[in-house]
Amino acid sequence: MxxxxxxxxxxxxxxxxxxxxxxxxxxxxxxxxxxxxxxxxxxxxxxxxxxxxxxxxxxxxxxxxxxxxxxxxxxxxxxxxxxxxxxxxIGMIFQDPTTNLNPAFRVASQMIDVALHAGAPNRRAARDGAIRMLDRVGIVDAAKRVDDYPHQFSGGMRQRVLIAMALLGRPDLLVADEPTTALDVxxxxxxxxxxxxxxxxxxxxxxxxxxxxxxxxxxxxxxxxxxxxxxxxxxxxxxxxxxxxxxxxxxxxxxxxxxxxxxxxxxxxxxxxxxxxxxxxxxxxxxxxxxxxxxxxxxxxxxxxxxxxxxxxxxxxxx
Ligand SMILES: Nc1ncnc2c1ncn2[C@@H]1O[C@H](COP(=O)(O)OP(=O)(O)O)[C@@H](O)[C@H]1O
Ligand SMILES: [Mg+2]
Structure with missing residues (x-):
């Protein structure tokens, strides 16, 4: 591949x-x-x-x-x-701003953009897809949390959100740069x-x-x-x-x-x-x-x- x-x-x-x-x-x-x-x-x-x-x-x-x-x-x-x-x-998780969470926007708007780029037919479907993916990576109460800002998540939870974003497009390849380095063991x-x-x-x-x-x-x-x-x-x-x-x-x-x-x-x-x-x-x-x-x-x-x-x-x- x-x-x-x-x-x-x-x-x-x-x-x-x-x-x-x-x-x-x-x-x-x-x-x-x-x-x-x-x-x-x-x-x-x-x-x-x-x-x-x-x-x-x-x-x-x-x-x-x-x-x-x-x-x-x-x-x-x-x-x-x-x-x-x-x-x-190709899904990506890097520390750089292009593949990271923007602190100024709610998680929902960032994930919807990615889901639309990845082929979701409309915003409604994109939002639903985002919630499903957050749920899949273990974010409890995803339908509510999706409207939070990145700073409202802990480091580990933010990393889960990033993984969810990277997987939204159902990639064949995932490239992840030090995805756990900043986290507790x-x-x-x-x-x-x-x-x-x-x-x-x-x-x-x-x-x-x-x-x-x-x-x-x-x-x-x-x-x-x-x-x-x-x-x-x-x-x-x-x-x-x-x-x-x-x-x-x-x-x-x-x-x-x-x-x-x-x-x-x-x-x-x-x-x-x-x-x-x-x-x-x-x-x-x-x-x-x-x-x-x-x-x-x-x-x-x-x-x-x-x-x-x-x-x-x-x-x-x-x-
Ligand atoms: N934007 C840049 N301009 C100049 N040199 C760079 C730049 N980015 C990385 N380098 C250099 O390229 C080398 C490899 O960097 P990098 O791939 O970031 O290493 P690693 O991820 O293994 O720590 C390093 O010596 C670094 O100093
Ligand atoms: Mg590096």
């Missing part, structure tokens, strides 16, 4: 142009829940935004690659086709369970962006680990948690407080994430990697399949 092919993105800022995505490849099929993980600044959000062509150009500039959704390249399709995709085929677990149930019922594909491997362990079927603009390892969650092959993935898992810990945010490794304005030659992890050899500086290692569906971009992977 979604296939990101060798995506390269540069971002311009006052310091110059940084090569922030350095050949991202990733595919999501219906029914798969992909976790996209990595430390802050590695390019997760820009990858997620690229799926709906939401990276502003400038400062962004795509150097190479494609984002194929159902056979069409999102990055080159006409604006009208793109708008038809957003909210209908117990509320976070509730929201993850809700997402899991909805995804199971509707069979949609999900790209879940998180810096938290514990979140991945809870609801993802697959995971893609990113480091400094590269996908370094991808595959089924169980395979990667059991046999992490990339030295970076291994370091991340070792940093988790106890196997399968639910709150394990990524801890920093020795050394620093490279400066993306002057990235190291070859593998961007090599300067921090205990297994690096001079060959690692020769070029970015390709993602190679080590076991069925388990791919690793490393010249010296763990077995």
């Amino acid at each position: 979604l296939e990101i092919r060798d995506l390269h993105l540069a971002m311009r800022s006052f310091e110059g142009e940084a090569h922030v995505l350095n050949g991202i490849s990733l595919s999501v099929a219906r029914g798969e829940v992909w976790g996209l993980v990595g430390e802050t600044g590695c390019g997760k959000s820009l990858t997620g935004l690229s799926v709906s062509r939401l990276v502003a150009q400038p400062p962004g500039r795509y150097l190479r690659g494609q984002v194929i959704f159902d056979g069409q390249d999102v990055l080159s399709m006409p604006g009208a086709a793109l708008r038809a995709l957003r909210g209908r085929r 117990s509320v976070q677990a509730q929201i993850l369970r809700l997402l899991h149930d909805l995804v199971q019922q509707d069979g949609l594909g999900v790209l879940l962006i998180t810096h938290n491997l514990g979140v991945v362990a809870q609801i993802c079927s697959h995971v893609a680990v990113m480091y400094a603009g590269n996908v370094v390892e991808t595959g089924p969650v169980r395979a990667i948690f059991r046999t992490p092959c990339h030295p970076y993935t291994r370091a991340l898992l070792e940093a988790l407080p106890g196997a399968g810990a639910a709150r394990g945010a990524l801890r920093s490794l020795a050394g620093q994430v490279p400066n993306l304005f002057t990235p190291p030659p070859g593998c961007r992890f090599a300067p921090r990697c205990p297994r690096a050899t001079p060959e690692c500086e020769a070029g970015t290692p390709p993602l190679a399949e080590l076991a069925p569906a388990h791919r690793v971009a490393c010249l010296h992977p763990h077995a």
